[in-house]
Amino acid sequence: MQSYLEFDFKINPLNPWNEILMAELIEIGFDSFTEENEGILAYIQKDIFSEEQLENVGILHREDIQISFTYHEMPNINWNEEWEKNFSPINVEDKVLIRAEFHDPDPTMHEIVIQPKMSFGTGHHPTTHLMIQQMLEMDFEGKKVLDMGCGTSVLAIFAKQKGAAEVTAIDIDEWSVENSIENAQRNGVELKISKGTAENLGNEMFDIILANINRNILISDIPAYVSVLNNGGKLLLSGLCFFDVNDILEVCTSQGLILENKQQREEWISLLLKK
Known part of the structure; x- marks a missing residue:
């Protein structure tokens, strides 16, 4: 231990x-x-x-x-045991339920089942909730998707469940990578999971990029995201407070992105942009 x-x-x-x-x-x-x-x-x-x-x-x-x-x-x-004791299911608009295997299923909702280890992104944070909320209204059918800073890969799993053809999940934390592999198997979906940062993106292009990270990393990495985003593609961002909006939009506008939707939960926001 x-x-x-x-x-x-x-x-x-x-x-x-x-x-x-x-x-x-x-x-x-x-x-x-x-x-x-x-x-x-x-x-x-x-x-x-x-x-x-x-x-x-x-x-x-x-x-x-x-x-x-x-x-x-x-x-x-045993920190994982302690973490599990305090993990409760997350309900997003009575449409998506993020739960652990030891919780009762709800057949009336779309479910994502994860092992609640100590990686960020279990769904309890308002920004993860906001990302799922925005994703509910997005078309993933047949799309190539990138989840940057994937955490537990809740977003990557949901994208695949919504019909994405191929989903790549990247995180800087080895613990998150291991947990993501387990969670993908647990939900019966295939993800391309690796450890890395925006510097490791290469030349592969995507239709949708999901990035729930934080203001400073987003400001630094948005140009890299745009470089691998197909024309007409969507960039969904969160990990941002309401007072970060102007700074983020200034960077996005300079990269030719157009704001399509903004949502707020408590003091946190998510931004959906189009290239």
């Missing part, structure tokens, strides 16, 4: 900065969180924690937010 560090972050004001802090911590290896009244508890494997990376987390240095933290090493426990 892995040794973990528990960080107790106190955040003022709490919203929406608790969610934003979690998104930034995921990028440096934190893999599970508990929301508290005054902040969050965040967990990372001891052997991959880097004080330098934590020091470079941008939100910790904002003058309009007060964030303090303490941390200590946790005793060795």
Whole structure:
């Protein structure tokens, strides 16, 4: 079993900065969180924690937010078992149910069955919910799809279930890649799953690209996405707060993308764009 560090972050004001802090911590290896009244508890494997990376987390240095933290090493426990205990099914508009095998099925809804390991993207985060919401209205039949930052591959699986001809799922985290392979098998779909970033895209072209990541990575990688997106293709983005919209749209417009739909859930947004 892995040794973990528990960080107790106190955040003022709490919203929406608790969610934003979690998104930034995921990028440096934190893999599970508990929301508290005054902040969050965040967990990372001891052997991959880097004080330098934590020091470079941008939100910790904002003058309009007060964030303090303490941390200590946790005793060795079965973290996947603990994670499963706290995993509840996710209902998207009474149309899609994201659940684990130990939950009861619902024959009235479209189901995605995942093993709730500690990879981001189980569906509980509002941005994953927003992506599924947008995907419900999109045509995937016969399309080539790319899911960047796939996490548990919930989005990639849903795209394949909606009729996509071929789906590629990429994530920088080895844990997410392994979990994605298991979840694809669990749902009886075939995905092309690999570890990497936008730098590994090559020349393969796609009809639809899904990217639920975060503002900074999206701003950096949107040109790479556009370069492998077919003319008339769709780019669906989330991992963004409402105040990120102008910055993201400025980049998208410079790349010749046209905004087709924007949706918001709490302080989070998703953007559907067309090339």
